[in-house]
Amino acid sequence: MRVSVLASSSSGNETYIETPSHKVLVDAGFSGKKLAAMMQSIGRDLADVDSLFLTHEHSDHSKGVGVLTRRYPGMTLYANQRTLEALPASIGKLSAQQVKLFEPGETMSLGDLDIESFGVSHDAAQAQFYQFHHDDKAFAILTDTGYVSDRVAGTIRDADALVMECNHDLEMLRMGPYPWPLKQRILSDTGHLSNEDGANAIMDVIGTRTKRVYLGHLSPHNNMKELAHLTVASMLKEQGLGVGRDFDVYDTDPAVADPMFTVGA
Template identity: 65%
Template sequence: MDSLKKPADTMKVSVLASSSSGNVTYIETPHKRLLVDAGLSGKKVAALMGSINRDLNDVDGILVTHEHSDHCKGVGVLARKYHLDVYANEGTWNAMAHKIGKVPLEQKHIFGMGEIKTFGDLDVESFGVSHDAAEPQFYELHHGGRSFVILTDTGYVSEHLEGLIKDADGYLIECNHDTEMLRMGVYPWSLKQRILSDQGHLSNDDGAAAIIDVLGNHTKKIYLGHLSQDNNMKELAHVTMSSTLKQHDLAVGHDFSILDTDPEKATPLTII
């Protein structure tokens, strides 16, 4: 039973950074420590790890979602400096090779879309998303009967995907932009079209709609991630998510918490 679990036998998460300028998430179990993406400089990732009293020398590997720089910028330097194994699908490896520099062959691993890999006491399931990258995929991490889903950088969430990730204990969900802020903003129309497309990014409303469709009795934590620094505000994303869920008679703040992320500051290392 969950109530009888020992505190040590848990999965912990910190969203080290999340925004349109850089994304890194840290996941820890009693026997494994992984990063999902490293979209900041190696120095910045190390500092963020230090802020939660963790050390990159203890990390086992990096799972990469896709080749955009805000997700892979620091992958190469971290792999080389800390001898980290790196996992990505073949399309992503090919697309990010020129961005991350040389990674020793023994540290390069293929993690195919739709596969499940076991890392000690942590099972990781990959799933495809709709984004303008070579072969974008995100991850659901499982440990001790608990699960945590990372889902950003997608233009929409299909019914099939909703079925795959339903009723996780925690979510990092994309709330990239407020649609009106984006439409009225300074971006060129071509970029606005890209962001609004089915291969772009989830808006605040889209993120809330996705959570309504996947949230279940196990869900306790919802992190709002990948906010645009030009077309969104934390307060707006938070209010949109909270008010939308309340309109559907969901007990925000009682059954589950809505948590903000930041481009520069790690969220506390928290049990999922």
């Protein structure tokens, strides 16, 4: 199983996963043109993608869903019922033949790829994220949640690689330009994880198999790559975890794809 985090931030999200039999996207938070360029940057073609897994209806995750499914009729969209019902009108009409329901807590198989869905605490209709399994290796994505429950932590614990939300630095958010109601929303149990929250969640789920941790969904207004990385790495090292030895911590970018990697390698 090979993966590239094509983009991750509060302005747009897209992750590519491939196995010998399947090519999969998680979310489509950009225009069709931008999504095609991101795929080309890692040597892949959108036309080859067979499945699109949607996490929730917010535009930084769903903006390109309508364009992709209409442009590529062989692509199947997986999402839960409440998310589909909450998609904005700007998405346009979706073909019923291309949409398959995938509810939180379910597991499905696409031949050589098994996918677990799990609900999270976010102010969306019914946000859910995913863990992908192939050849005894696991890759998990967890962003857009106000906190990480014991159930969610148990689901993704000891994944070989994972994307964990580090949306904001608390001080930058508090001192920043956002209106107070928006700050309250971000800080709430249905908002987003701070750098410290993300570090604590990583400490809770990391295991001996875990080799790669990606810091995802950074806010361009309330965080910086260097700050998120320093905060997380420092907190993990303080707990005696082998950053740079047993596993590595990687940054993600709002517009530049991370290089493809093999899960478990």
